Every structure is written in C-alpha cells, then in structure tokens.
Amino acid sequence: MNTDEGAVLVTGASSGIGAEMARVAASDGFDIVLTARREEHLREVADAVREEHDVETSVFTNDLSKPDAPRQLYDEVKEAGIEIHTLINNAGFGVYGGFEETDADTELNMLQVNVVSLTKLTKLFVPDMVERGEGGVLSAGSIASYFPTPRMAVYGATKAYVLWLTRALAHEFEDDGLTVTAYCPLPVETEFMEKNNVEESAIDEGITNDAETVARNAWNGYRAGRRIVWTSRTGARFARLSRLLPHRTVTSLSADVMDEGISYNPF
Secondary structure, three states: OOOOOOEEEEEOOOOHHHHHHHHHHHOOOOEEEEEEOOHHHHHHHHHHHHHHHOOOEEEEEOOOOOOOHHHHHHHHHHHOOOOEEEEEEOOOOOOOOOOOOOOHHHHHHHHHHHHHHHHHHHHHHHHHHHHHOOEEEEEEOOHHHOOOOOOOHHHHHHHHHHHHHHHHHHHHOOOOOEEEEEEEOOOEOOHHHHHOOOOOHHHHOOOOEOHHHHHHHHHHHHHOOOOEEEOOHHHHHHHHHHHHOOHHHHHHHHHHHHHOOOOOOOO
16 A cells, blocks of 8 residues: 555546546545446556556446445455545436436436445445544535436435435544545536536536546545535535525526526526
C-alpha cells in the first residue's frame, strides 16, 4: 500500500465519474480498488491510474444488480488482504419515461443497484472502518435527491434515499472518526446521459457538469468532512430552491426541466 490508511474502493469504475474518482483518489496517494461489470474497461482504467499516479490498483468484476454481489465483493476484497479506507458508492443508473411506460424489471434492477447494493456494501465495509476509527463512505446522490422527478420517478426516489441515508449515517458515525458524504451533481456528460436519452440541449445550455470536475469537487468535499457536496453553484441553487417553494411547485418545476431535456434554466 502507498498509504498507511488503506485503499479506496470505487464501484461503477469502468467509465465516467467512477473512473475519474479513481484518478482523483489516487492523486492523494491512495491505492485503488475498481469494480464494475466490464472487466476490459476496468483494466484499462486500472492501468492508466497505476501509470499516472504510481499506486497499486486491483480489479474485481462484479454486477451489483445481483443480490449476492455485495457479499461476494466484500469477501473477495478481504481474501485479497486489502483494507478499505473509503468506499465510493458510485455505481448506479436511471430509467427515463412515463411510469406506465417504463419496464418494471429494469426499474427493480435499478433499485437493486442504486439502493439495495449500496446499502449492503455500506453495511459490510463500515464496521471495519469503525473498528479502525478512520475512513468513510462517499455516495452518489443527485440534484434529483432534492426534487421529485416526473418521468424519472423511481430514479429520483433512489437518490432521495441516498441523501437521507447519508445524513443519518453521518450523524451516527461523527464520533467514530468516519466521514459520510453524498455528492449531488447536475446531469453529467457521461454514458449515463446517452443510456437514458437525455437530450443534447442540456450540454448546449451549459447545465451539465463534466465527470472530472464532479469527481474532484466530490472528493475534495469528502476529504474536508462535508456531509453534502453540491458539485456546482447551479446545483446548489436548485437544492436551495427546493426548500423555499411549495412541494407542488417544486415538482412542477422538475417536470418542466425533464420535459425540456434538462435544458430549462429557471435562473
């Protein structure tokens, strides 16, 4: 290990924010553990991170949509003798469309990845951190953590779960030497947007974030001990707006944003 603190485990690390999280954590001297479904992509990221930052990298192929995947991953990491300092719960996906139109099985898989596996991984790795008195969890929230999101209703609900779980655990473990943080970006220019048919107008309007900026702001906020990290000023304004307006108005605003391909800017 290149640090005495242990390694950083990044889920969903084969591309996008996950790959950038690996790079930014490695730049602080942490060894990196990468997991996702696509082994070839993982190994490309692992090789690049190792060469760029002279840290040890490990790859574990894993599909977090499977119920037994979190336990399998935990056991494999422990068997390899790797001590995890920080768990980055980055894996996740969304489904866009009217609730009556979207596929139920796909949304159940999304719940498994975004909520159930995230919770199981946190349950598995946190006790070791508490025993050592150091480390923490950095989880992927979203601006959708603050707004109901018509046409991405289930996705938005999963991100609200991440936000409230993070707030609760941050309070529970504040005297145990752990940091628990959620980062809440606006839409990010990654494969997520392509897979979920987010229109290019979002990029044209400058409302999206790039993955590198999101990862660096999220990591820096986590290392500074913040519980919630808004990765852009626009995102912070959206979040504050959600606390000021009536729920019906907030939901209507969110629906307008989704209908406009996330290009609608109320500011």
